[in-house]
């Protein structure tokens with residue numbers, strides 16, 4: 001009887017873990033980038049936004065947008081959306097390739113970083 | 126060295142020392158045999174041991190903190206020092222470091238001033254529990270919710286209990302001058318064995334839950350991710366310790382009153398402890414490795 005109860009408890013526990021709603025990863029990684037990685041845009045974006053899968057620390061949150069000459073055009077980045085969103089405003093971008101580089105520290109103190117590119121088209125006509 | 130390796134190496138002594146303090150102190154409080162009304166004989170023998178472990182914590186804490194800050198800032202140690210106040214003030218992990226440093230100071234105060242006081246073991250167990258809890262709250266489990274933090278805490282507490290009970294046994298046998306020793310070790314070994322059995326059960330259950338949360342049910346993640354591979358090594362070291370423990374329990378314990386058997390038992394318990402220390406190192410490794418997501 002007791003044995004059966006234990007099995008049921010364990011089964012319920014396993015089910016609870018599997019069905020846990022948010023599959024947060026611990027160690028923050030991007031869930032969504034805007035503009036998306038590799039995207040080609042017809043009109044220049046006014047900001048870059050990265051949504052992470054876990055809250056990040058304001059301290060150490062970095063976001064740069066480099067033009068082809070390696071100059072950072074992004075303003076000081078802002079952390080929002082309960083610590084899960086990193087964004088930075090951009091001036092009016094000229095057509096060309098841009099490299100977004102980010103690095104963050106999540107609440108378990110672990111650092112992650114990455115980079116990707118997007119292109120602003122609008123070829124001269 | 127990679128930040129993962131550096132962090133793991135710097136945290137290893139802390140993880141081990143806090144676990145052993147918690148385990149030995151809790152064993153002394155809850156399980157060590159004593160004559161009613163008399164002072165516990167084990168207390169006198171463990172006191173210098175606790176002083177040594179407190180010294181390890183004091184020496185290792187600044188190293189681990191600086192290593193962690195340097196990994197957070199992706200900067201060398203010398204530059205990282207400047208970040209320490211900000212990290213302590215403004216980050217989740219930093220605030221928990223403040224709790225840790227206070228708990229370490231408390232452990233040291235008890236160990237250096239009055240380790241053989243009757244209430245010292247209870248105080249040490251409580252402060253070491255705070256250290257373990259601070260670790261659980263700054264681990265990956267924190268982003269998985271409080272239930273997983275509780276699992277992480279129980280996992281660490283069970284490992285501590287196991288290691289602590291075994292070390293108390295070794296210590297009592299090596300340094301105790303009891304008469305007759307055979308009787309003492311017979312009684313202690315039985316309690317240690319019971320504590321170890323329950324601990325291993327709890328470790329297995331909580332470990333399974335934490336693993337499923339970190340890796341899901343995908344066996345390829347176990348084999349092909351850094352987290353999975355570190356976990357395989359940890360499970361192997363754990364299995365080795367359990368195998369030695371099982372041999373002790375089922376083959377040597379029944380004859381523990383015989384001198385030869387007793388000596389082998391204590392020696393093998395020491396071997397078991399070495400494997401558990403290895404498990405602690407791999408646990409520190411895992412705690413710094415990104416789970417698959």
Ligand SMILES: [Cu+2]
Pocket residue numbers: 026027028108110265413414415416
């Ligand atoms: Cu992490």
